[in-house]
Amino acid sequence: MIIVLRQGTPEKEIEKIKNKMESLGCQIHESKGENYHLFGLVGDTTNIDPEQLQANRYVEKLIRVQEPYKMANRLFHPEDTLISVENEKIGGGNFTVIAGPCSVESEEQITSIAKEIKLAGANFLRGGAFKPRTSPYSFQGLLGEGIELLKIAKEKTGLPIVTELMSPGMVEKFVDDVDIIQIGARNMHNYDLLKEVGRIDKPILLKRGMAATIEEFLMAAEYIMAEGNENVILCERGIRTFENFTRNTLDISAIPVIKKYSHLPVIVDPSHAAGLWWLVEPLAKAAMAVGADGLMIEVHNDPANAKSDGQQSIKPARFNSLMNSLKEMAILQDKVM
Amino acid sequence: MIIVLRQGTPEKEIEKIKNKMESLGCQIHESKGENYHLFGLVGDTTNIDPEQLQANRYVEKLIRVQEPYKMANRLFHPEDTLISVENEKIGGGNFTVIAGPCSVESEEQITSIAKEIKLAGANFLRGGAFKPRTSPYSFQGLLGEGIELLKIAKEKTGLPIVTELMSPGMVEKFVDDVDIIQIGARNMHNYDLLKEVGRIDKPILLKRGMAATIEEFLMAAEYIMAEGNENVILCERGIRTFENFTRNTLDISAIPVIKKYSHLPVIVDPSHAAGLWWLVEPLAKAAMAVGADGLMIEVHNDPANAKSDGQQSIKPARFNSLMNSLKEMAILQDKVM
Amino acid sequence: MIIVLRQGTPEKEIEKIKNKMESLGCQIHESKGENYHLFGLVGDTTNIDPEQLQANRYVEKLIRVQEPYKMANRLFHPEDTLISVENEKIGGGNFTVIAGPCSVESEEQITSIAKEIKLAGANFLRGGAFKPRTSPYSFQGLLGEGIELLKIAKEKTGLPIVTELMSPGMVEKFVDDVDIIQIGARNMHNYDLLKEVGRIDKPILLKRGMAATIEEFLMAAEYIMAEGNENVILCERGIRTFENFTRNTLDISAIPVIKKYSHLPVIVDPSHAAGLWWLVEPLAKAAMAVGADGLMIEVHNDPANAKSDGQQSIKPARFNSLMNSLKEMAILQDKVM
Amino acid sequence: MIIVLRQGTPEKEIEKIKNKMESLGCQIHESKGENYHLFGLVGDTTNIDPEQLQANRYVEKLIRVQEPYKMANRLFHPEDTLISVENEKIGGGNFTVIAGPCSVESEEQITSIAKEIKLAGANFLRGGAFKPRTSPYSFQGLLGEGIELLKIAKEKTGLPIVTELMSPGMVEKFVDDVDIIQIGARNMHNYDLLKEVGRIDKPILLKRGMAATIEEFLMAAEYIMAEGNENVILCERGIRTFENFTRNTLDISAIPVIKKYSHLPVIVDPSHAAGLWWLVEPLAKAAMAVGADGLMIEVHNDPANAKSDGQQSIKPARFNSLMNSLKEMAILQDKVM
Structure with a gap:
């Protein structure tokens, strides 16, 4: 960490900052030019709260040399993280495809879609039971019943299931019934929920908040880890x-x-990114080409009557042809699919 | 609601959409030009899910004529909402000032700041007990103890208290101890929490999410209402x-x-907006001039040693002089302060 | 075009708008619901200035059914535009690669880079002679001399040249010496310059402005066309x-x-997009996968000493290996490369 | 300037960078911690091109201690700049109001608006003669004739005139006829135009680009200065x-x-910012409260028939009442108006 002092900082204030840093266990290398005066901190700087330092009116700038995340940081964990769920592997050289409808709507709907995506080669079934919707008047999902229907679809196809958790109070049920627990974009900054799922051992699929920087995204993962x-x-x-x-x-x-910067697997959701079904295919290919570890794609047998996100869902036949294109690309990209 | 159909939509599909709309209780006015074909829906359109309609591949565009919020909508509630908390009033012609430190740190800190802002004319005391922080390694607040210290400060000054709730599990305690419950920007899309505080009768201070549109902000209020x-x-x-x-x-x-567009009171938080203490004063004045119903300002007696947000906190003396300027402006703006 | 009127618009005002629209040659289909009143315009609406209509205080919303661009619109020109420059073709099923340094620095530099990219299979040589720089104190390019050096590099390699034009006063020189004239992102809204290059017959490479919407980008192309x-x-x-x-x-x-939406060829510049050399390769592949018609890539033999953009330039060897990967992908994407 | 080196940079590379910096006339203060290695540069760093340094693969970060602008920097010019145009003064303690229609449309229009705003207390008349429009098919202004009409309006009211210049080729005419030359937001990055108006001695009104940072905005001013x-x-x-x-x-x-950060006067254009006439008044007051040196406001006698921007124009009567409110506020803000 480097502290840049304001020009003309009184000697007394300089001493105060020096003493504080030393009391926190850091050595200081002072460097003074015509236009600046700075301290380079040597030693363990993790005890220093950057915000508190910046509140000092004599501190002009504070420069972090290291990333603020540790457990998610590739620097301390150079190998790719490989996550195993039943027979599926996520990360490493694998390319994993999660597919299914935005919302679980009925047993018939979810099982028929599950069968079709299974045939096309998908690795996981997705489907929303608890839905975060912008309007309180929109369909909020089948709730607990949705989870039960996902379990039936899993039974019939063998596909492990991924679904979104919105409330800390539901964690136990999800641990029992769900294979990968999704934390949605709207809850990426919901730290109480992140801590809650940090205490269980199910894999967590964490979506990037819609205005989160890459660093904040990794800090949210850090909360869980x-x-x-x-x-x-x-x-x-x-x-x-x-x-x-x-x-x-x-x-x-x-x-x-x-x-x-991180060893964690990263997948892409082209359906939510674009919001338009005809963009899913080119974006999915771009995700493969850029080096993603997989995809999450909305597939619906009857988009025009889907209870949510029909506009961005593709039909099973199109999903099948996309999977074929991806398998061809996977060879060039050295991915197992 | 107006439905614009894609050019060349087959007659059969047109009939399907018509029938569906009519079955939902709407009359249809058809309008056809060389380049477009549209339906204007007459009657109660609240049963129509716009997303579902847009998923129809023959629907080019969907145009909402009315806002999607009802209870928060000034159209159906032309009078300003006036919220009463103990002897204080928020909304209407009042200009309300909430002030205090980012975090509650100690009894001495919170009571001394409370006394100073009370003298300067503040109406409410703010202070964070549960803190949403980007890093899991930063100070997370004094938690329950913070609430107790706020209560002591209230006892000594009479200032009702405002503090942030992050978890549905804590609602009961907040209802007992807190005068206005704050939902932070990071939780504006946390719908489970919004519903939870919708079931109580304490006033809720809802902050705008950092990437929320004005409409989404009003929809979050609608969730509570x-x-x-x-x-x-x-x-x-x-x-x-x-x-x-x-x-x-x-x-x-x-x-x-x-x-x-809404009858709800709106206040401004210049401290978080700017992140820099020297911007608080001009932005607070701008908020008064533009017609806000009040302010929320971070005040700290020793910003350089604040446990959080010191960089954006002003000292009590500066707060006092700002309050004096605001009182002068309030006369021109016809606000009671 | 659809005009949504404000509720309670006086009959007199409705008549005025009707008459105006009819005087402009449009028929009107009126549609009236409980909550709205609208006119669908039938006929040629190109004489209607949407801004002027929206200025009418009784007009609530105005909905365009058609895109505002005509010549760039695929609707009126369904076939891909194919642009020929010497022996090279851009658009259609071709994948075109433009490569070279950010700035032309010396004869030795530009010719040696040109030779290397030619060997690797690039189709065009790029190099800035007139440089738009954020600071007036940064290197502004070799100006006219830079153009001369590009011509020498072209002579030695046969690669046609692409370089940026910043001033209407230089158009004639560029027409004589340059094969494709680039309009930079900073000048995408410089309408006088767009009109100027609209009057010549050289191909124009138009970069998207850094805050331009896709529609504004196409409207800038429309200015030229x-x-x-x-x-x-x-x-x-x-x-x-x-x-x-x-x-x-x-x-x-x-x-x-x-x-x-358009028949014009679209290429991707991963170097400026990322600003970091190690992102060029994955982004270039993503561009191929998503269906782009080509790439523009910054290549420098000595990035650490480049006069500009060294941080985002790749070296010739890396460019060569990227070209090999792209050629493999091109087969799957049905692109001629 | 501070250079942070990548961990494990070879000694040879460190020496190279050191020698280069010293050859550019800087002394180096080295500082080395467990996790970082940095150089603080002492002396005149203006000869160092930051981009070139960052292109060095061993340079992790580069931290500027000083702003990149000099002539616009308050550090080197602590007094407010005061600009005089005929009898008007801009900057210092003055609050200057520029008003008028978006476009000059006719002699009758511009002179009647000029008279009304003059009566209300405006200091300058604005009116567009050359209009930058998103669509090539929209009204592009009366061009040269527009300037002539502005001159007539000036003659009749004494109000000096402000109008936008889009092309370097028109500079001479503008120097002769116009009192303040406006550079529009779309041309803020048009460096050739900025240089051109840097060589004349008319005051320049420079608008912020729609995606320009504050620093880039000041750098555009620096181009002129x-x-x-x-x-x-x-x-x-x-x-x-x-x-x-x-x-x-x-x-x-x-x-x-x-x-x-700068000594230059700053005014606010609430009309373009909001795009809606009913927001002009509250935003104008906020601009006064926040400390702006003036306003630029679109006023039109018949917004519904304005050739451009009618939606954001206010009528003369409303402008008059706004001016009265501003004059009251000016007393509190210590502004001469």
């Missing part, structure tokens, strides 16, 4: 920008950036 | 943009926009 | 968002969106 | 964000930030 659960899968699903032709702007660059 | 709690105070605290000189970009225009 | 020059190549180079790990956020979705 | 013209007035007119209820998001915080 710091409580003991290291099985975190990150999911890029688009960020909010001024461009509103698409529902969100898929931040494709985030994939290689995260893979460089 | 739809459960029965109509005492919602909205708080603009800056949105995230490409400009990062300031921590956030204060969306000053949001105040008159919200006041036009 | 409306003057008579239909040889426009669009270039997505990242947009400005809150995420600043990368210099810009590559809007990868813009490629399939533009290709659906 | 570096050529010799120090009479620059800055104008905040809103930035582009995800919020699109308003045309742009007025960055009200930018005013006090710019006034702290």
